[in-house]
Amino acid sequence: MTFAARMARLGTESAFEVLARARALERAGRQIVHLEIGEPDFDTPAHIKEAAKQALDAGATHYGPSAGLPELREAIAKHVAETRGVPVAPEEVVVTPGAKPIMFFTILALVGEGDEVIYPNPGFPIYESVINFAGGVPVPIPLREESGFGFDLTLFERRVSPRTRLIIINSPQNPTGGVLDLGQLERIAALAAARGIPVLADEIYRQFLYEGEFASILSLPGMRERTILLDGFSKSYAMTGWRLGYGVMPVPLAEQVTRLMVNSASCTASFVQLAGLAALQGDQTPVARMVAEFKRRRDLLVDGLNRLPGVRCARPRGAFYVFPSITGTGRPSAEVAERLLAEAGVAALSGTAFGAHGEGYLRFSYANSEENLRLALLRAEAPEPAAELEKVYALFPVLAERRRQRGQTLSGGELQMLAIARALLGRTGLILMDEPTEGLAPLVVRTIQETLHRIKREGATVLLAEQNARMALDVGDWHHIIDDGRIRFSGDSRSILGNDEIMTQYLGVSPR
The missing domain is CATH 3.40.640.10 (Type I PLP-dependent aspartate aminotransferase-like (Major domain))
Known part of the structure; x- marks a missing residue:
């Protein structure tokens, strides 16, 4: 089939192309935050739908x-x-x-x-x-x-x-x-x-x-x-x-x-x-309610984007899009949009989808829920994968040495390091650890103990279940001592270390 020459002059709307790619990723099991399409997430007001139903019943077909x-x-x-x-x-x-x-x-x-x-x-x-x-x-x-x-x-x-x-x-x-x-x-x-x-x-x-x-x-x-x-x-x-x-x-x-x-x-x-x-x-209240909600979302998204490194976002006066400058990232718009979708699961549009003068910008639609906007911002804040890997390798140099080695060939201590390293990739705010030192050599225990101190200094919260009382008291800020399924004592490290009865009766550790 031969097409007319004028068809080569007809462009497209990139939002629908990105939407199709995002849907394909969702079918493959990915969770995608949709900020690419200019479509209100509100439902059509009830009185409008009712009018359509009545029109259909009356034969307006x-x-x-x-x-x-x-x-x-x-x-x-x-x-x-x-x-x-x-x-x-x-x-x-x-x-x-x-x-x-x-x-x-x-x-x-x-x-x-x-x-x-x-x-x-x-x-x-x-x-x-x-x-x-x-x-x-x-x-x-x-x-x-x-x-x-x-x-x-x-x-x-x-x-x-x-x-x-x-x-x-x-x-x-x-x-x-x-x-x-x-x-x-x-x-x-x-x-x-x-x-x-x-x-x-x-x-x-x-x-x-x-x-x-x-x-x-x-x-x-x-x-x-x-x-x-x-x-x-x-x-x-x-x-x-x-x-x-x-x-x-x-x-x-x-x-x-x-x-x-x-x-x-x-x-x-x-x-x-x-x-x-x-x-x-009919009633115009649903319109006013939607506009008020969009204004609130606009402010949330603009404030969040302006906290990201390399991003500068003006506060738009209208519509339901923001158009942040990403020139500070040093990367072209199309690359940033592609990486947001592929790596962070956030669908947005390159500024160049709207013409050559859109280079250096992205378009995000805030016609989505507050929860999804917050999730998108959290994902966009994640540092680049290469930098995250280097950070983890600095914590556990042995993993850097074994980066080409299959996981099942690692020792018990190295596997524990690997588990902690995987938890640290991305912007981790809370890490749950269940007896991370069990069965490990003293030298590996010391490495994990030092790692926990470093994680704390960098702002992450650690919830630790641990039987090694000395290690837990060293790294922890607040402790609950549990015996037979009940909390027997709660306090900071100093209050426990200074209580001979608690140390001997519940922790089996002789006071110093």
Whole structure:
């Protein structure tokens, strides 16, 4: 089978590729923390699901209008008018199965061979993919951390040319969490209006704003007639699998986008649209609750990442992603992301998955539970395996000498050293030891005793069950003496060593 040349120009979304690899590792028995996919971990609110059930029971399973059900288009027009402060007519609304078709159809309708499209980089990878697919020329505008990941406006103004047919903006932004402030939007709008260039405003994360007020370019002077607003239900209402999005645009373009719907998906499922109607008109408390929880998770993840060596993480104002700089590690983004997945079991995305200007960064989604975020941070803190091995070999030089030797050929003392060494690999906070010196030669006992002292100095906690009282009293800070299944005495080493009765009756050791 021979494929059309244009298929070679079509890219992909790396999040789904990483998700597939992570799932494969899980099938092989690995436990993976998923921070790669931009999907809320909340369930769709109950009243939305109930509306879909009622719609199915009422027979809403047939074709509907390609531009969307009239009642949903009216509700969207009302919602956008209220949230953006501009009048919107239902005829300006097109409903699609997910928000991506608005992006795809807008570019197909406006961009021809050799036409230029300005878009953010790092940015949602499908922007560049569809520009290339349509035969357009992608013109990236770097988003720089020092400006809050806003547009480099000076470069933007230089890169707008007579061949520019479309400007794409995204705020709050994926992958950086950056937000375009009013001043930035005004400069973009002024140039777009002066040159007559349409703007595709991707506002899918509008409700995920944690500081400041949201500003839409749609509400600025001269922009209502040249803005294509992209929004949807997947993020705000935790409806990713329902596939329901929409665009608001000038009527002539809405007619062209509707033609593309006719020629592709025909229409969006009617019962899904009625669920969307319930989402807009129903209780908004679940949305507010989810946003508040995401803000708390954002702070947890940012604070944790900033404690990691070589990592610097700005606190994003919106969306549900963090975009930490990893330049301090001295490693490329793709390598760090790969090692996190393969070695630490944490799925994240390389910054370069969002364009060349994402090098030096990773993207983590905090649309996951607090427990999983803490687990991911704990795993990411683990030192590199080679350094950990050298640390263990420094504790037990004999293991370094026998590193090529099979475990079953080691002596009893060496096997005990090996067991302790394995426990020490990674960030070990607590080690349980059950009679580690039993049956060992005095010299090996001394080695293990010295090792326990060193483990303590490095901050790990050791819970030791041991019959060698002298050794236990030397290394331990607090002791419980157990006889016949009952704790007979508890205290520190000094209180035991100074108690002749305890030493002789329970420990069988003559006091010094």
